[in-house]
Amino acid sequence: MRRLAAVAILVLATLTACSDDTADKPQPLDDWTQVDVSPAEPVTLTAHDSQLLVGLRHRGAKVVPELMSYDSTGKRTPITVKPNPASPYAFEAIWYSIAYDGQQLLALGGASGGAHSNTRWTVWTGTPQTGLVEQPQNFWTFGGQTAGDLFSAVRTPSGGALLGTWGGVQTGNDAMVWLPQRDGKWVRQDPTKTALQSTPSLLVGPGFGTTLGDSIVLVGSQVRLAPNTVAQEAAVWRSTKFNQGWTRIVLPDPGSRSQANTATCAKDCVISGYVDGQLAIWQLDASGTAKRLQGVPSVPVGDKDKLPPPILDGGKVVQVVAQDNKVKVLTGRDGQWTVQDALGPEGKVTDAVLMPDHKLYLIAGTSLWYTTLS
Template sequence: MRRLAAVAILVLATLTACSDDKPPTPSTVVWTKVDTPAEPVTLTGHGDQLLIGLRHRGAKVVPELLLQDSTGKRTQIAVKPNPVSPYAFEAIWYSIAYDGKQLLALGGAAGGAHSNTRWTVWSGTPQTGLIERPQNFFTFGGETAGDLYSAVITPSGRALLGSWGGVVTGNDAMVWLPKGETWTRQDPTKTALQSTPNLLVGPGFGTTLGESIVIVGSQVRLAPNVVAQEAAVWRSTNLNQGWTRTPLPEPGNRSQANTASCAKDCVISGYVDGQLAIWQLDASGTAKRLHGVPSIPVGDKDKLPPPIRDGDKIVQIVAQDNKVKVLTGQGDHWTVQDSQGPDGQVTDAVLMPDHKLYLIAGTSLWQTTLS
């Protein structure tokens, strides 16, 4: 009997030790709602400063912009529309770029007989305020107008990114550069930004990597009896010079790159065959698809905040059935954590140097601290 009891104790101890070796279940991420005077729509981080772009839904009120410092103190940046530009008074922030000194913002408001987006461009500094710079209608409008999606600032200059009616066919990827206060479309002819009868370019999001502009989206290859949509990235060598296009690897039957964030390299988020996909693009232009990414459905109309670099980890926030999930990857190992607090569509996220992570979900701003 004593021998049997000893064996039983040994077996129990072994089972307990084995159970202790199992990886812990990821804990729920608890978020705290951050009060804002209006609905948050954009987040832009630079160093320990956070820009929060706001809108007043359903009201023709000038959009707002707040600058938050490392202590959490907020300063309202003056937003100054031009009286001759009625759409500036109801603009919604689409993209705000900030390099620590300059501000460049892209706003849009539906208008006209067809409710097309009427674009407004704003520039300035936190000290002088964000001042609207009215443009000729045909700068961003007209029969061949496409879309705009990002404002960017590089050490070599500023740019607005979008699309425009193709030189040959379809739409081309388009870059606008400033000349004084006037923005001018650049000619994409015979560059990687141009669509051809065999390949249509489909950009949708832009950011920067040093002197380079980085654009992500998809390319559609056209061949007899073949139409293939593949995630792709475009990168310049310096502002609008030296563009190259890189199809992203392992594109499946249909793929799209939605957002990106770049520091020493770029991390790109999108989907392959309706499931979340994440790629890395190194400084030399070599891309790889990351493996082990959890199977999270992502469709054409779903939003993905830019992926986040946290040391050697990658953090991607997604909403599945309006439930916010936090995905963390290191190598090929990924964890999925549920969230307590936010729900609804997720649209933007920024990680600050103090490890505070800010998120726009639904119509609210949320904050948590990454461990």
Template sequence: MRRLVAAIALMAVLAACSGEKKQPPAPPAVAWSKVDVGSEPVALRAYGDQLLIGLRNRGAKVVPGLVLLDQGKQTPIAIKPNPASPYAYEAVWYSIAYDGKHLLALGGASGGAHSNTRWTVWTGSVAGGLIERPQVFWTFGGQDAGDLFSAVITSSGGRALLGSWGGVETGNDATVWLPQGDAKWNRLSSAKTALQSTPSLLVGPGFGTTLGKSVVFVGSQVRLAPNVVAQEAAVWRSADLNQGWTRIVLPDPGNRSQANTATCSKDCVISGYVDGKLAIWRLGADGKAQRLQGVPSIPVGDKDKLPPPIVDGDKIVQIVAQDNKVKVVTGNGGSWTVQESSGPQGLVTDAAVTQDHKVYLIAGTTLWETTLS
């Protein structure tokens, strides 16, 4: 009898095992190689096969650095003449715009009694170098100062600095600065546009880019109603530079969502989070948005840094740092894979892809390179 019971139990175990689905093997880790640029990389900007690398040079009276990487050759970009603003020597690159010829860069350094960011704006070209354009204090500072986060150049050559400023009515408004000539920058009013906050709707952008001749902000809006506070991922897009602003609430926002970064070409791919998990949206040139399905459930919090998504043909690549490890999320619709990384560790701050399918990543204080398969 005992033998019969044991045999039945063994058969049950074998039957259960035969019914289990075999898990597919984990995809191979992405192998990265270090790129020595001489100093600490802090910002990237790709254009065609070229990559601009913003460098932080620590030390007194040392200006930030900028290097052009083209077909494996590194060429330093001149920073000249000597910057005129004291904080230019301490500036860290926050954003660099490049259209193949012209450069626009935004630098920042903490200073003053309250350690607020002191902003510096730089213009120039690859051939002629970068020149700092000192501004009066009230251009970017003062009691109503908000934040700056992006320098952009549209396809029509329009230049702009993007950030936030004390609201016309309440909170902060999304804000655009445009150049007057080569040296002066003017902050434009957001009153009576989609960039303005109201007592029932607070505007919260945190990143900016361009789509053709349009400017694009991404972030979130907070709807305020009696006993209700709802934070929803949102996009603000102009028709032309600073004209004709519209607000687009991204679909399937869950209970709480945020758009963190975006990459735009023919359309925009936007990355952020919904209810604490990675989310990716696509925004068409027609203004219609969709949330991409099947994105792996990777934790993303309020303070986590997401580099802009990488778009290579039909392929979307989002790099995420989780538990000090770099993960590469790849998909093209509803099918996604997650790969571990061999090499880079630490906080991921920026990423870019060049036309020859090389991906560059800043993780920790190191620049890394791999090639998309």
């Protein structure tokens, strides 16, 4: 009898332990719905209130890029896209960035072309009601021997801006802001003697832009150059108002090598990137004080990996990542995180947004998916 009692206790303890392990392990997100956008492919997501804008491309076909608007019921409405007939690259453009403030649209498109297959940029403005209309630019607006890169279109209460890089006033590349003129032309702004300028001892390298109220926020890295020393550190550049009063903030705990990839700002900014090849997330408050969030799960992130912007969900941060083409959803706050496997979406995750009804939309591979977060 004693032996049977001991066996029973052992079995009960084992079952209890297994039950506790199961209870502690976050359940996978398995209730996903794929949104049919065929024969096109989704490339960008832009959200404002309950309206979701999905930028689409037609791979291998010279078809005008598409833009679709979805309301809270899932009703899809196409937004007219009007290229200029004299602008051949507009008909091949792929959406790189679309900004929407609830009234005005500003979009950045690009298509490879020319002898060196460099990106030929196109800029588009309009409203969901009137459609997106291309604003033709001359070659030197975004091209030429000192051309850098473009990566983000943004809108603030003071107007729209295009963000990128350009050949440095002194050396390397400077961070660059383009602003519109009354005639529809976009003009590079002078970064001389601002935090956007590279120097012989410090190279600036932004790669993504967003807004915080009337401020523009750029994230990327700076490279400090000294005799026998090169240090790459995640950094943020922020204006006090539109294109004025730029400051540079080096993000803390940069390790041996770090980079800020993307950011989302509301009252504060949450920034995602990597430190020493692993996912890192920082928080930057309105005063300019930054901290690196602790306990972030270990996820490899390389130089060429794309991270969708982090999502702010109340007091929590949601970061979607892909590891070995398997999608994972990280949720938490400083020091407390959970990781849930996404059963359905597969491939590299390039964009993600959370709508007011708690539907999480993401682009994985060449497909658009959504689920509802609890």
